[in-house]
Amino acid sequence: MTRSDQKHDGLATGASTAAVASGAAGGAAVDVPSPKVRTINRRFEFLYFAIRNNKLILGLSIVIICFLIAIIGPLLAKYSPFQYTTSYWSPPSSRHWFGTTQDGRDVYAQFAAGMRSAFLIGTIGGVIASVVAMLVGFTAGYRAGIVDEILSMVTNIFLVIPAFAVLLVIAGFLHNVSIPVEGLLVGLLSWPWAARALRAQTFSLVARDFIGMARLSAQNSWRIIFREIAPNMSSYLFMMFILLFGGAILISATIDFIGLGPQFTFTLGKMMNEAQTNSGLLLGMWWWFIPPGIAITAIVGGLYIMNVGLDEVFNPRLREM
Amino acid sequence: MSLRVENLKVYYRTLAGDVQALDGVTFGIADGEIMGLAGESGCGKSTLGNSLIYLSGRMKYVDGSVELDNKELPIADMHEMDRFRYKEVSIIPQYAMSALNPTRKIGKMAKEIIESRGVDYHSILPEFTRRLELVGLSDDVLRMFSLELSGGMKQRAVMVLSTLLNPSLLIADEITSALDVSTQKAVAEMLVEFRDRGFVKSMMVVTHDLSILHQIADTILVMYAGHLAEKAAAEVIINNPRHPYTRLLISSLPEVGVTYAKKRLTGIAGTPPALLHPPTGCRFKERCPLAFEKCVEQPPFIEVDKGHFVACWKEI
Amino acid sequence: MVSRRKMAIAIGVMVVTLVALVAASMGGASTKAARNHTLITGGKQWGTVNGYNVYNGQYATGAVGLVYETLMRYDPLTDKYIPWLATSAGFSGKTYTITVRSGIKWSDGSALTAADVAYTLNLGQYATASWHTLWAKTGGATASGDNVTMTFTGTPNYQEFQNAIWNIPIVQKAQWSAGVHSASDVTTFLADPTKVPIGTGPYTLDHSGTGDGTVKVEYSRKDSWWATSIGEPMPQPLVIDDLVNSSNNIALGLVIHGDEDLNNNYLPGITKLLSSGYGIVTYFSKPPYNLAANTAWLVPNTKRAPMNNASFRRALAYAINVNQVVVGDYGNLVQKADSTGLLSVWKKYINTSLTKKYGFKYSPSKAVSILKSAGFKKKGKWFVQPNGKSIKLGLIVPQGWSDWMTAINMMSADFRKVGINVTASYPANFFTLRNAGKFDLLIDNSAQISDTPWTYYNYMFNQPILSQQTFANFGRYTNNTAWGLSKALNAVPVHSTAAMNKVISKIQKITLTQMPLIPLWYNGVWAQMNNTVWTNWPAGASSRHYFPCMWNGYFQMTAIDTIANVKAK
């Protein structure tokens, strides 16, 4: 588990996000009569607030910049991350933008590859965790009863087991996990808080009239879930995904730092691990361990800030005038 | 005259611009008067009620003045206003069900509020329990958390708490809308009782429900789109309204007792204007069956009969 | 209220900082007192201190050398045996006779006797003792007077036995016979940091200083030491603290700050700091900075194709740019190995005419031509076997061994350059794969510096091949001639250099042409010393030619001389 768990408060703060989704439209005198006009207006309204929300803009800009580095960065690298050059421990220069490691590898090349890995693992971990969270959360919240009891128990079990420790044990015994495998493991262990939050949201939605109507008309459960429930929570789901994405990056950085991550792909955590084990700190090679940490902080921090911005956009009560 | 409101303008700030929710209203409430304030959602009635006691972050004082018992209320000054709140002007909020801190026992919470206003809780406690009994609550509620109370109990507890310092003006904002019909009636009667016993001098009852007003209000003030439409004695408004909007409003009710908030006003074609950029002149003219050229100018709110004020060129 | 809270926070933060700073000044001040009597070492002990069972291979640093001692010592730098607990030891015919030095006392005050020595040697009756097979070829050790004798039933294993004699620590019969009753006892008795080892060396274990053994093992100097009578200086450090390692990185921090006087970790980057005012020195002031400890070999699994093809193995040798590893990976802390793989201390055994003829050097083009002439063909980017099968090999080292991990990355790149498809990886179960022969290529350095190249050749050719190879011949190379020659070398008496060379030349021809193992570089006796508190460290440029090393096995070479000769500044 990462601090995304703490951050779930950020999402819980978004509890009234659901209130927004449920139609308690904000804005003082925006009186909107027909449901159809209403959705259009709502969408417009979100966009309207979105492009005026400094937090969202700032967070999104940081994340986009990082993403561009991840996409374009490796193309600009003059060396491969594993390539040994003959300049050892050199500080940043025009030849090696971020300097070199003690055995002559280009830090920039590693950094750019690490950025790519970070987004990859965030995506894989985030998607898998979101999917599991949605399956469990929707089912538990919608079906209620014994199904809910069992699923909630399973969720609570996974919630309490420190995912980090489980990853440690699994990765310790598996040698050479690849990025997708690591992402899978991280995803499979970081869904519980999200599932629990979704279950609660689903509960309150199911209690509402229009779902009841759909239910009465004997529609297929999954149809109701994906036609009626999920769209009503889309903003909530999106924010949840952002947190899971950032969380996956943080957990994997920890695993990689301990040296249990991928061996044949560079990650930001692996860079820190190599800098640490090869005494980059003591030898004053700041150019080695500073960039990966800044990058992780930027990506994850950018995501968090973006999330608060989104929360404010979706939830009028939080908007500061 | 207990309350005197003069050309009060309060806008809502939104990122899109100011919403002119309350655009120059002038009226008064006499000592002992229970005034009903009616109008559709978004007409500015809640804004009016709230602006007399607490301008929330997004409400912006623009112009006008408010006098209570011949003293100027500094409604634009959040801090100065504190001296008047509760003691001179108090409110039973729309959200009375959730107005009590869920994690404090009611007695403790009351103690903390009252003492924070410089009043000794222990000396007021006997009166507090007496009034609770008056509304049918035993003093056990003081040792309970709000979630142990039913909706009606919470409502009554808030009523008692809000009026405990005998304010001059009480604003009751949609206090009945969350209750069932029989409780509504009881609560409404209690309001009258409070006035009669002198717990409050005068009262402004904001509601959707004209039948409640018919039952308890001395006068009724009708608002439309941030402007005043009509004010008169309750009987007059119900039986002999003169503003076209009031007439349509009354006639569109199939019977007294049905609240118009729940039903769209099918009798009146069109929708109220958006107040972000309101039209000039009479704001009802787009929907008014009687509209004519003169209506592009704003009609004054003038007394057409004794105690009967109307804002309509047709009535002048 | 709010301001009071703010103040509380501010005060809280200030208090914590202040306490830490006060603690800092106190911490700094009072440790200095005993410092100039304390020698702080580190680099051998990983994990907690594992107790004092000197036969299980994981005993506490210094348990052999500082507490327990051996009958002889061996100085590889001069190729001389140094009589130690024994005044003399050697074969006459099939009988090995040891004369135990008199006047030596155990730390409990009792005298060292021939019975103690015989008891120790007879622990070889248990299968868990490393000299068990050797012992089984004799009738056991018998003590009479100051002498202990062992008689072989067949041809004595001269080389092996001599090697064992200076490596077996002598334990006290009274203490050990009370606790050792089975094979498992031999490797577990005293393997507990709370037990008290009774030895003959200059130091005793200090329990209160060692504590639970998670931080260090601490030794106190005895008032007297028998070896001063044969000219050995009395060691100056009253206390020796050997710290438990948590990482190379932390060790480097300790060395830089002068908090560790002698460190035996592999510390990449140490050479950067030699001239930067920290007072750090190494044995040599120039590359390779350290003495050599062993040879790192590329081990091809000869039970798998195409590693069973000598030409292929030879091509591998030509393809590796060892210099790149030496410079890029190690920063010149190691030296490229000789084609025979023998350490420089065994120079006299290297047949230079053979190495001139068959030796190899880095040449990718030569590697390609060797492959082509052996029938390997290029198919696209990669070579395929003469029978057309593709070649896809793995090269492994243990996970976490960072210098080797880098080395195999470089080497696999070299192989791929000439068209041999090799992928590097670092499996967590490296040792399982190595012992079971489930690998293509790996790096190993199990054979250590010793008094005889026989240990190297035994490591290369050892037979029979078992399902589990635990200490030798991981490549499962089956060559009866070579194994026979290795056994023959074992049967040559120790000091007969000429007779040894005759056998060794024959063996060398096999190693150079068949290449069962490919020598890469000499791993160093990693040692960084700090002159801030203690000086007079061993150095190539001085007369102090000792191993500055606390690793197991080095005390009975010359590491004890390092301890005996350091001087307080």
Place this chain on the structure above:
Amino acid sequence: MRRYFARKLLTYSLTFIAAVTVDWAIPRLMPGNPIDDLLARIGTRCNTREQCDAISSYFYNVFGLHKPLWVQYLTFWKALFQGNLGISVMSFPEPVSTLIKNAIPYTLGLLVPAILLSFWAGNKVGALAARRKILDNTVLPLSYTLTATPYQWLAMVLAWTFAVTWRFFPISGGYDPLRTPSWSFGFAGDLLYHWFLPFASLFLVQFGGWAIGMRNMIIYELESDYAHYLEALGAPRKLVRKYAYRNALLPQISGLALAIGAIVGGALVTEIVFGYPGVGSLILSAINNKDYFAIQGIFLFIIVGVLIANFIVDIMYVIIDPRTRIGMQGGS
């Protein structure tokens, strides 16, 4: 009340059983054999097949690896209840439980103050910052940066700045190795001196998380109905904030329960950076030495620790939040 706790206990028991089973199964499903590593480590040689078999069967016996799987599973449980976590490979023949016992005080000494102080300070500062422009604009970005920082990186930056560059603090260790642990003022000072940097880096990262959480929660509370009611009645800001703070604290406490696992993870990597002799450093050497028994033992230990911590938070929550308490009375 009883039902509530019975439920919690059931969840925790199931969690524990699941954790133990996973812990038991993983090394048996994975490739590799700890005995080979042990033999390689301790350099035991065997020159003949008989000797090989004798040695390895001895160790298989020691570790109980020769029995059928179900017996191994039951034995695992039995041993567990006897507090026996097996024998360490890297510190053979030391029991794993001893290794953990030695490491616990350091880890708890880091974790407990860091959790409590950061929770306290983060909540206070977050509450102060909410709806106060200047504070919010400084505290919020700082907190976001801190909470997004990987624990190990902040630890590295602190070590580099304060221990390597400025040398205010030691770079590693739990205490000066020259000192002998004792109940003395000097030793306590030395412990604190070594404790400070790892503590600070743990504290700071968590502080950021709590500050943000509280800041966001309290804004909700300040916008809630009861807060508006208080304000309408002219209650001073102080009282409104007091109420909001207390109510915002409740979700923070349940957040604490969720965060414990992550914080423990953070403590482990922080220890690794500073070579602090706690459970984190222990697990690193266990991993580096492929000491599966130690890894298993530490894993279980962490699980049990987290379960206990969660249970404490549960109880705390019930004590503090009248809603759960009353809800439970209604339920029982």
